[in-house]
Amino acid sequence: MTHIQLSIFLENKKGRLYDVCSFLGKQGINIRALTVAESDNFGVLRIVVKDPHHAAVVLKENGFVVHETEVVAVEVDDKPGGLSKVLEAISKHNINVEYMYGFVEPAIKKAMMIFRFDDPAKAVNALKEDKVRVVSKKDLGDL
Amino acid sequence: MIWNEPVECASSTKIKDIQSRYLKKLVSNLWKNSPVYRSKLNAYGIKPAQIKSIDDIKRLPFTVKDDLRDSYPFGLFTNFDKTAEIHVSSGTTGNPTVVGYTKEDIKLWSEVIARSLACSGAEPGDMIQVAYGYGLFTGGLGLHYGALEMGLKVIPTSSGQTKRQLKLMTDFKPRILACTPSYALFMLDEARALGMDPRKSSWEIGVFGAEPWSESMRHQIEHSWNMLATDIYGLSEIIGPGVAQECTHKIGLHLQWDVFFPEVIDPKTGKEVKEGERGELVITTLTKQGIPLLRYRTRDIVTITYDKCQCGRTTPRISKILGRTDDMLIIRGINVFPSQIEYVLLKIEGTLPHYLLVVDRKNNLDILEVWVEVDEKMFSDEIKQLRAFENQIKKEIENVLGIDVLVKLVEPKTIERSEGKAKRVIDKRKI
Structure with a gap:
């Protein structure tokens, strides 16, 4: 992922x-x-x-x-508070973010965030656990 | 005044006698006390008894900077127990060059600097501002000892803190300034910025050295500061400053040949060049006790003349340094070899990246930039890692060189490749 x-x-x-x-x-x-x-x-x-x-x-x-x-792409609701929900999950699991950046996909009305974590595998599991939508390779490629 | 007239104005016959006596003593001392030199002499098939006069010096082996490095730290000290002071300058790679002085050597140093100061026009009782760095660098302490010997009043300001230098000059009114010529120019800008009139400074005489400088720099210093600017020469391997010094006629630097025997050779063949021809200066320290050196290759290109000077001194005079036989750079008075930087990069990287040294002079201060081509091994997606890498190179180079450098990471193939030897240095300074 x-x-x-x-x-x-x-x-x-x-x-x-x-x-x-x-x-x-x-x-x-x-x-x-x-x-x-x-x-x-x-x-x-x-x-x-x-x-x-x-x-x-x-x-x-x-x-x-x-x-x-290795980075992780995360789908964020394109509305106020969308990003904070993701960050909350990250912070709860004590995962370090080295840096991140975002882009918006008008076609699907979603914002995407690219995260560089120190431990991407651990981050993916933690995010999934908190029901944050991690974007798959296929989805990102198809955008 | 002439500090030591009997020696400085002696006939060449008399000097030759002195030199011959010293050389015989030196070679037998080295034979007895220096394993390094004994094996060198053995390799040349020379026994001390064969050295009868100074003319026999040509039979003796040369000494090079690497000999000092290879015997790091104290291998060339012939009398370690009597060492009184140790100085350190840059080596070509890895280890610095270590030089030791016995008390007699400090006396010798004081003597040759006193001669130099008198040669520049100083008189006992004058006040001198020594703005060479004090410490491991030989400039500060060397001038200090000689000034004390001569009976000058010393203000040991050391280098830097320009505002304070100018304040002390204004308040104490020293007649003599000793520092690098580029620092004399640097202080000029600062003085003007402070609203001072440099032409009204108390300095009448400058004793400037530790780096090459041109007649145009001399003109600028003399004109702007309204002072006489003289050149002093030396290298720590021999003793530090005080090997040679210009008199007020400024037609060559008087070399103290009763104690530092000069030869000017063709660097390729090792044979002496004709008087007045360019060649590498080679010096034998005839009386040094700490680390006596036989025929030390200075790598400095000069010409020499044995004509008597208008000042009355009979000491031979060398020209200003006309160049180097190696790739050494002098940056803010400090010797820098590209190989030192190579050594650091190799240590950090494991392999040698392409690099380039860019030297420039901004506001009369030398700036050294080290450009390093980034490769995949050192590259990271994180700025902080790249900066840490940049910083590590900077710190380690500064540790080795003892001067500030700017490190700049550049893209691959930015640095020009040439056939054969890579171009490692761009010196933009207009000296």
Whole structure:
């Protein structure tokens, strides 16, 4: 029930984000979700795509530094308090969140959150126990 | 004034006698007390009895920085029990270079610095501000000892804290300033920012060294501070500052050849070059007790002249340092070898990543940036891990070098590859 997120190292210089995105576009790779984390001199682009292993291979072949990370996608009701319900479950089970980011799917009126936990397997079980809907690979891919 | 006229103005015959006597004593001392040198001499098939005059020095083996490293920490100390002081400078990799002084060596150091200060125009009773770093670095304490020897009033400000340096200068009115030339320029900006008129400073004489500097830097310092800027040369392996010093005529640095025997050689063949030709400066410490060195390869490129100077001194004069025979950089007066950074990266990474050293001078202060290409092994999706990695490199390099560095992670293939030897250094400083 976990997904592979790709993290790509970005030097802090003009046009680097464009370079990666346009490269992915040319390869026909659609970005489902994305976030950029930054430091003084560099950034990390984190993306969720349909076929991460294939994307990782082509990115690496083209000189990008790529890291594959296990993340969990969670469905959140697109209404006030939707996220807090999820966070409550996480906090109750004492699970650490390294970072998270979200995106909204207008077609199904749901918001999705991508979580990076220190222990994804434990997190999935805990979330299920609390009836939080963890998005399967198939569902995420089909969106 | 000339501090030690009988020596500094002696005829070359007289100096040769002194040097010959010292060399004989030095070689027999090393034979007796230094296992490292005894095996070196044996390898060259030389017995102390064969050394009869200073001309025989050419038969002796060279010493290189690696000899100091290989015998870390005290292997080249010939008289460890009598060690009075230990200083440390950077080594080429891993271990620092350790140098030891006996009480006699400290006396010698005081003597050559007193000669140097007098050479720059100082007079007994003058006040001197020593803004070289005090501590393991030889600059601060060396100038300190020599100034005491000469009977100067010493303000041991050490380096840094520029506002306080300027306040003490304004309030105490020292005539002499000793620091790195880039620090003299750095203080200039600070003085102007504080609304001071640098041309009205109390400093009349500067004794500047520990890094290469050009005539244009000299002009800027002299003009802006309204002072005489003289160059002092030395290296900790030999004694620290005080090996050579410019007189007020500023036409070469007078080298104290009665105690530090100079040769200028072709670095490739090891043969002496003609007088006035560029070559590597090689020095034998004729009287040192702690770590005497035979024919030490300084890696500094100079020219030498044996003509008598207008000041009356007969000591030979070396040019300003014209370059290096190795890849050593001098950053804020501190010696830095790319191999030291390589050593740190290798230790952290297991394999050597591509790296580049970018040196620049901003506001008259040297800045060292270390660019490291990120690879999959070190890369993480978490910023905090990457920053921790960056920080680890920074801390460990700073531990080895003793100066601040900026570490920058860059994408693969950012650093230019060239055929053969990789380009490891970009020095943007306009000295």
